[in-house]
Amino acid sequence: MKYDVIIGLEVHAQLQTRTKIFCGCATDFTPDAPNIRTCPVCLGLPGALPVLNKRAFEMAVKAAMGLRCQIAHFTKWDRKQYFYPDLPKGYQISQYDLPFSHSGLMEIPADPEVAGAEGLTRKVRIIRAHLEDDAGKNVHDESGRGSESQVDLNRAGTPLVEIVTEPDLRSPKEARMLLEEIRLLLLYLGVSDCNMQEGNLRCDANINLHLHHDSGITTKTPIVEIKNLNSFRFLEQACEYEVSRQLKTYGHLEEIADRTKRTFGYDPQRGVTIEQRSKEEAADYRYFPDPDLVPVIVTADQIQLWQADLPERPQDRRQRYQTQLGLSPYDAGVIIEQGRAFADFFEQIVTHGAEPKQASNWITQEIQRILNERKCSIGEFPVSAELVGTILKKVSDKQLTLKAAREALDALVSYSEENTVSHETLEKVIQERGLAIVQNDELLLNIIQQVIQKNPKPVADYLGGKQAAAGSLLGQVMREARGADPQLVKSLVTKALDALKSGNS
């Protein structure tokens, strides 16, 4: 029996505004004590009213534009009502039928494991992105001694953008890749820190199977929503488990009577999904327009301004690195994945004269190695992109060998521990260490002549037909002429020996 996996995601990302979405409380929770970032509004005290944080709206618009969504000219706020201790107002302020954005598109490489998908691009339609306020956190007694649960409302009222996709994903791996791409996008746009440990990026997956029975009948399994997945791995694992569970449960059925959607959670310890809420308890959220907030009107001019201000999407950058800079898809991907600051650094290296492929190699190898050694981020890298670019330009201008360039970079890095590094430092390092390629052919020829005279045996061997004998001569010349271009040395040595050869014959 063949089957298709059908997955759609609901992604929640916390926007990194300085203050909450409907009040002036700070969104940072340090020092980490409960209920310190609260006020009458986010505590839901009697009489308090929400006022929209413009910045949160603008950030959400940015995210939606990154997802290539249409921005609505009119949007309003609705109350989603349910009782829970972490929800002080008894409702969440969200957007129901008129979200601020809709109809977007994301693209990821299709999972080659999916039949017929190899080499294709998976286009995932975004139904909508809307804005809402986050709930607080219930803190339960984990000791098992059964003391009281407590509520921490520091997080209550932080702005969340919820991104809802069409069920266009065809494998657990694609689900993970999409979430990764969305994370990267939000990071590049600077709208969320996407810290998954902190729960700043979390995801629900809706998943079911289309079973193609040998009889020709196609059966659809009931949709399961797996709630609150807070890592890429858990998302993929939970979906994989759910595929196998649904196969096992329904694989043999050509008819499934009850196709009510069900809600599951994922237990990463046991690697299984667990049903959370049965259909009898299905929530009626009784959405209605929040009378405390006014609708937001967005003009076409405003949308244009925002659009013009939108940073380049990682997807577009990845493409540009390939088409414009000639990087391989792999290299482009590696750089983009390291984040915007990293990619910016790479581009600056190129801007300052490095050959793109060389720059790519360097940033992913040399610079990455140093970052790893020093356990720091690209923002803390002690040598400016401009200097790195200058070093690499010297390589392409044949003023430095790659090896010398590496040595120069290492020298600058260690030098930076006590001094600031500048162009002067670079020149000094090159000079002091004699790293520059010896360009003067005459000087080189002299050295070669001396080496030949001092080493009659290898010369004789070479002339006698032992090609390998040239190696020791080459090594000696390189040692004498520090920083010479090995290619050049090789050709000059060969020429000199060949001249002897023809002279002898």
Place this chain on the structure above:
Amino acid sequence: MTLEAGGSLKTGSGTGTSSLGSLFKALNSGTTTSRQIVESCLNAIDKRDGSIGAFLHIDRERALQAAEASDLRRSTGEVRGPLDGLPISIKDAICEAGQPATCASRILKGYVSPYSATVIDRLNAAGAIPLGRVNLDEFAMGSSSENSAYQLTHNPWDLTRTPGGSSSGSAASVAARMVPGSLGSDTGGSIRQPASLCGVVGLKPTYGRVSRYGLVAFASSLEQIGPFSLDVFGAAALLQTIAGHDPHDSTCVNTPTEDYLQTLDTPLTDLRIGVPKEYFGEGLDPEVQKIVEEALAVYASRGAKLIPVELPHSKYSVATYYIIAPSEASSNLARFDGIHYGYRSPNFADLESLYAASRGEGFGSEVKRRIMLGTYALSAGYADKYYVKALQIRRLIRQDFDAAFQQCDVIAGPVTPTPAFKLGELADDPLAMYLSDIYTIAANLAGIPAISIPAGWTASGLPVGLQLQGPVFTESRLLRAARMLEIDRPWIDRLPPVAGG
């Protein structure tokens, strides 16, 4: 500025307080002090509130301190405005930092607000003195005070009768001359109906004119905070103080407020008064009708034109209101969950029963009735039939007013179909109780301002109000029109029995 000086001013005993206008004058001329005024209010409360039942909580020390601070300001010439040094009672649904805000509900028993409503900040900034928290129907749901979880408030004109509601304590505290002014809130008539039944001035501002920040929400899209006063001057001064944009309330509009006091004594010329036939139909007490018509005759004698207008959808007002208001209430009151603050029942086994028991025991029956109505009206499968439909009719009601105001400047009519009814008379008949708001509800649905002013007294001595409604942001017009009647038919000297009348 000519100030209405009606009302005798005796401090310490006798008739208690006087109108805000005359107190303002007396303070200015140095014949009294804020401290004397506050003391006389406290004395009047001590004497009368036992039989009236308006106050839920009084902070005497704070009021006296504020009075002394005001007197000190006055002595150095730093008077902050017409309300400086004057005591105002506050409906117990408007939050004041450090004061209880029970909303007359068991579920908020003992709750003390950590912050002040914007209107309270503005009163304080103007030197006015919040003097005590006054009774209401629980969460402002009701028309009689009988829904208060704590006490009944009695009508100062006849203690066996209701003062109206939900701002029962506001109206009664002013009518009984215990305070010269009060702040209440009006969601469907909760300022105008008790003002009418108690013979005082009560004004519901245009939706968005006054900040709702700090008013415990019942039906957010309908309600406004507004003033009660013995005189029109006081209503104008209070509105002047509390009105205007507030960055804490998105629905509070950013249009400039007028100077309501400056124009107050200038009568409106060529006033066109719309008289809707729908307001004079079945159910209107003949005595109320007569008093209202006599008041209209006063305007006519002053050159106003009485123009018949139609409000064809007004008959749907009550039904529309009782979908929209409970819908919003069911949501607004969800925060009273026994978890975060307020009453928590000891009778629970798990989270769900904690909610059910706390809310079940904490809310009174009218509040529960409305929560259930609203929950039903917003439920999947019913929202379109009820809530959405009600919004459509609300638009039609608004359009009625737009059309009527093409022909007239204000719309006049009764405030309530009957004078104050007996306490207990309608307590078991919620529908009949709802109908007592039949003339006031439309203004809330349309968001327009409306004022209730004393128009006369029935043969048995019960006050009857006249309602004037105007287009949005015409508070100044309404106050001037109200002032015309006040000049012609001054009402302030007529005292209720409890105040020596």
